[in-house]
Amino acid sequence: DLPKAxxxxxxxxxxxxxxxxxxxxFLPALLNFQQ
Structure with a gap:
């Protein structure tokens, strides 16, 4: 699914x-990235 914005x-x-x-x-998925 693609982000809405x-x-x-x-x-x-x-x-x-x-x-x-x-x-x-800036991709929203990067905000959820954890190392």
């Missing part, structure tokens, strides 16, 4: 004058 963000950085787009997706 996930959190994501997109950030645009500049690296030596060039754009660097970073996409991050």
């Amino acid at each position: 996930v959190w994501a963000r997109r950030t645009l950085y500049q690296l030596k004058g060039h754009p660097l787009l970073v996409n991050e997706v």
